[in-house]
Amino acid sequence: xxxxxxxxxxxxxxxxxxxxxxxxxxxxxxxxxxxxxxxxxxxxxxxxxxxxxxxxxxxxxxxxxxxxxxxxxxxx
Amino acid sequence: xxxxxxxxxxxxxxxxxxxxxxxxxxxxxxxxxxxxxxxxxxxxxxxxxxxxxxxxxxxxxxxxxxxxxxxxxxxxxxxxxxxxxxxxxxxxxxxxxxxxxxxxxxxxxxxxxxxxxxxxxxxxxxxxxxxxxxxxxxxxxxxxxxxxxxxxxxxxxxxxxxxxxxxxxxxxxxxxxxxxxxxxxxxxxxxxxxxxxxxxxxxxxxxxxxxxxxxxxxxxxxxxxxxxxxxxxxxxxxxxxxxxxxxxxxxxxxxxxxxxxxxxxxxxxxxxxxxxxxxxxxxxxxxxxxxxxxxxxxxxxxxxxxxxxxxxxxxxxxxxxxxxxxxxxxxxxxxxxxxxxxxxxxxxxxxxxxxxxxxxxxxxxxxxxxxxxxxx
Numbered sequence: 001x002x003x004x005x006x007x008x009x010x011x012x013x014x015x016x017x018x019x020x021x022x023x024x025x026x027x028x029x030x031x032x033x034x035x036x037x038x039x040x041x042x043x044x045x046x047x048x049x050x051x052x053x054x055x056x057x058x059x060x061x062x063x064x065x066x067x068x069x070x071x072x073x074x075x076x
Numbered sequence: 077x078x079x080x081x082x083x084x085x086x087x088x089x090x091x092x093x094x095x096x097x098x099x100x101x102x103x104x105x106x107x108x109x110x111x112x113x114x115x116x117x118x119x120x121x122x123x124x125x126x127x128x129x130x131x132x133x134x135x136x137x138x139x140x141x142x143x144x145x146x147x148x149x150x151x152x153x154x155x156x157x158x159x160x161x162x163x164x165x166x167x168x169x170x171x172x173x174x175x176x177x178x179x180x181x182x183x184x185x186x187x188x189x190x191x192x193x194x195x196x197x198x199x200x201x202x203x204x205x206x207x208x209x210x211x212x213x214x215x216x217x218x219x220x221x222x223x224x225x226x227x228x229x230x231x232x233x234x235x236x237x238x239x240x241x242x243x244x245x246x247x248x249x250x251x252x253x254x255x256x257x258x259x260x261x262x263x264x265x266x267x268x269x270x271x272x273x274x275x276x277x278x279x280x281x282x283x284x285x286x287x288x289x290x291x292x293x294x295x296x297x298x299x300x301x302x303x304x305x306x307x308x309x310x311x312x313x314x315x316x317x318x319x320x321x322x323x324x325x326x327x328x329x330x331x332x333x334x335x336x337x338x339x340x341x342x343x344x345x346x347x348x349x350x351x352x353x354x355x356x357x358x359x360x361x362x363x364x365x366x367x368x369x370x371x372x373x374x375x376x377x378x379x380x381x382x383x384x385x386x387x388x389x390x391x392x393x394x395x396x397x398x399x400x401x402x403x404x405x406x407x408x409x410x411x412x413x414x415x416x417x418x419x420x421x422x423x424x425x426x427x428x429x430x431x432x433x434x435x436x437x438x439x440x441x442x443x444x445x446x447x448x449x450x451x452x
């Protein structure tokens with residue numbers, strides 16, 4: 001599975017994505033994406049420790065704009 | 077004080093709205109910027125309001141709900157974000173200056189417009205009037221849903237369908253109808269809905285909404301920081317951030333959600349019924365007074381929203397307002413920022429006295445108003 005952080009393009013998509021995943025019974029948290037992971041700087045991610053692939057699929061089906069997936073920073 | 081100026085802004089605000097605003101002032105950080113808990117909590121509050129507003133208008137895309145300062149700002153964003161040199165626009169003969177002033181400004185950039193006459197209580201003639209005004213260069217129809225002076229309701233579903241038929245964008249100003257008339261964006265051809273948050277939604281002043289409900293996205297008229305994609309000087313494409321640069325009116329937006337919850341709890345049909353009962357009673361009483369000039373037929377739900385304007389023969393509307401104020405009654409006189417609506421009734425010189433109730437208005441308030449008017 002791997003890469004449990006799903007990067008999205010805006011805080012609104014992060015909030016909407018969280019709501020969609022929670023409604024689907026998938027636990028997630030919103031985190032700030034580090035600049036290391038996002039080339040254009042400043043963004044939000046959904047941290048989905050379990051069922052990340054399923055979560056990404058659900059988000060895409062609901063037109064949440066996903067930038068990509070990444071690992072969680074070691075400091076977290 | 078008896079407050080009958082709710083078309084300007086509803087007063088008082090519901091207790092839960094005031095509590096929500098106070099709470100938001102006590103616990104909040106800048107939403108959409110940082111990643112700490114308080115900022116994320118604030119972002120969540122904003123998103124919840126977006127969802128509440130989207131649900132209110134039966135619209136599924138929360139991200140297309142854009143918070144503005146007021147309806148005027150939303151109208152400006154649509155007109156100036158869409159119209160270019162050579163474009164033609166159709167407006168109604170009842171438009172507020174929120175539409176007319178930005179449109180007039182745009183004429184300096186080569187935009188032209190035609191005014192479609194509204195025929196009170198005759199939707200067929202009104203729709204035909206819009207049809208006649210469309211030409212080959214027409215880019216958009218923008219009109220009020222309900223006149224802020226005479227309460228005349230326009231058949232926006234039919235006008236939206238007409239716009240769709242001609243491949244023309246349709247924008248509507250629902251400042252006076254939101255919270256009184258149900259609006260279903262899922263079953264309409266409305267491309268842009270502009271409304272106030274502080275009128276029929278009972279939110280705080282300084283709140284407005286633009287819903288981009290069609291596929292056309294306006295250009296921006298304000299750019300700046302959005303908290304995302306910060307390395308780029310280009311304004312983000314994503315809604316709503318594209319249109320919400322700078323720190324938002326957080327406490328206002330949170331209060332707006334409480335206002336919409338208030339309207340939902342009381343139900344639009346009940347609010348409308350209550351206000352119409354009051355306005356119809358007022359109309360009947362005023363129509364008994366020979367000195368009172370009424371310009372419209374008795375308001376019905378089919379053709380009006382509950383707003384009633386009148387004059388008293390030989391007395392300037394501002395003097396009537398001033399007299400009522402001394403008796404503890406707050407109303408709006410003059411032109412109500414809508415000279416077009418007054419031109420239609422020949423009241424540009426005199427203006428008119430406008431009565432607009434809310435859910436908090438009591439029948440005894442109207443009785444007192446009638447008794448005071450009798451003394452003028």
